[in-house]
């Protein structure tokens with residue numbers, strides 16, 4: 001999927017990120033400065049009026065397939081909930097140079113961060129992988145730390161995809177409709193590491209949201225930032241049910257496999273989980 005002209009302007013794009021950050025905060029998925037958001041734009045964007053300062057940066061991973069595209073990215077240590085009030089203070093605009101090894105980082109005099117998000121390598125690598133696979137000109141990536149999902153990832157029984165998806169997608173009939181590929185699941189890997197980046201890229205090829213063991217989630221969308229956040233919210237609601245059920249001595253039945261298959265058939269959802 002691609003976005004067609006007329007393209008959203010810079011204010012609309014920063015507002016999308018701001019609203020997404022506010023929602024993540026409302027659902028308890030971004031305490032303090034946790035979480036980060038980036039959006040890849042494959043069309044020319046004039047950002048210098050909002051972000052007049054410019055510096056050359058070395059990108060944490062080479063992204064030749066994104067060359068000449070640009071990104072809006074949250075700053076390291078910034079609170080996602082505050083981006084909506086003051087996008088220029090909390091976001092940077094990166095124009096990727098030819099070759100994809102360096103970029104020009106445009107920022108505002110209001111800037112309240114030194115570096116872009118520490119997970120920038122994973123954001124870039126996922127954008128590149130999806131752009132390569134689909135040719136999209138728009139791609140959003142969101143990292144957040146929803147409490148119930150993250151808590152479950154501390155329990156060994158929830159650290160494989162088969163069990164995780166069977167247990168989570170049974171609590172609401174819409175779950176299989178909203179998350180037909182289920183959740184990806186990768187073990188704990190050091191934040192910001194090349195290992196986390198590689199595992200995330202691989203998992204987000206088959207899923208639109210991946211659980212980072214003992215840490216949080218990363219979600220993607222080629223439609224909007226809110227779609228990526230919606231996916232986090234659906235998965236977190238499922239995890240909340242699961243946590244309630246654990247606390248209640250597992251008295252809940254959940255939908256049966258056959259009930260979930262019936263929902264999938266009725267809604268025309270191709271799924272391989274149940």
Ligand SMILES: [Zn+2]
Nearest residue numbers: 034035145216
């Ligand atoms: Zn994190």
